[in-house]
Amino acid sequence: MVPRTDALTREVVDLIGTVVARYHEEYEEAAAKHSLTGAQAKVLALLSREAMPMRRIAQQLKCEPSNVTGIVDRLEARGLAERRPDPDDRRVKLAAATHEGTATAEHLRESLGFAREPLADLSPAERTTLRDLLRRMLGESAP
Amino acid sequence: MVPRTDALTREVVDLIGTVVARYHEEYEEAAAKHSLTGAQAKVLALLSREAMPMRRIAQQLKCEPSNVTGIVDRLEARGLAERRPDPDDRRVKLAAATHEGTATAEHLRESLGFAREPLADLSPAERTTLRDLLRRMLGESAP
DNA sequence: CCTCGATATTTCATGTTGTCAAGCAACCGG
């Protein structure tokens, strides 16, 4: 049993909190550079990989589908996404990134500095260690 | 130079993204259990440590001071926080957690499972390693 | 085939968070 007041655990949690905060900052900042909000950037990143029904976007974002309607509306209004009918189910609308949307998502990924800057100080061996620790932390050790 | 497409770096970034997502989920969930939003919970956590001027809350949250007004308004309306005059500067209002606010913040901290659950699988030595790597990643090696 | 319940999306009402500009009160240096 890990006592809640364990100084080491507390410190790690604090550090993770800092990582989370910084990640968000950079994400919002990168999105803003393309005149996107964080939510719009997230959806666009999803759609740039594959088209998907509104309902699935909501699941990924962990929010209500009615919310997604508005976000996709705004992406669509700017020509970054579009709605297509699903040939298999006429209830479903498939949201997809347009050409321009895919390009924007690409730029976004590139300008997301968090990938390189903070990790640059770590050697490959350290990065491997970090990867393994994060994996275990997230419980991906199961198979 | 670290190539952007480095598979290891990419994987670590993905893992961090997952950590960030999970952290947020749990934070919002824990806040919701006390009928608080994430922003309210964050401010309450700050205030439970020490009273501070509105302006400083805004700095910590990285948002406009006018935004903080509303959040503290809602906390105040529920008796979790209060505004006190600053004896040294009559322009300043010190926001402080009430008794009940402090108690709520305490419960919040406890119900924030992220502290223990995911780290439980790591040995103390591994946690130390993780701490050191995170520290270096965040550039705290500077002294 | 037809109806009934379930599903996918949207619309509407409402609340919270966030920005920005404008306003007021209080501080401070000359």
Place this chain on the structure above:
DNA sequence: CCGGTTGCTTGACAACATGAAATATCGAGG
């Protein structure tokens, strides 16, 4: 005491988020 700055609030507005109700479609059972 005056003028500029600082701290906070207010107002208008956009985005995000939820929940309830409306619409259209699907699918299974009668």
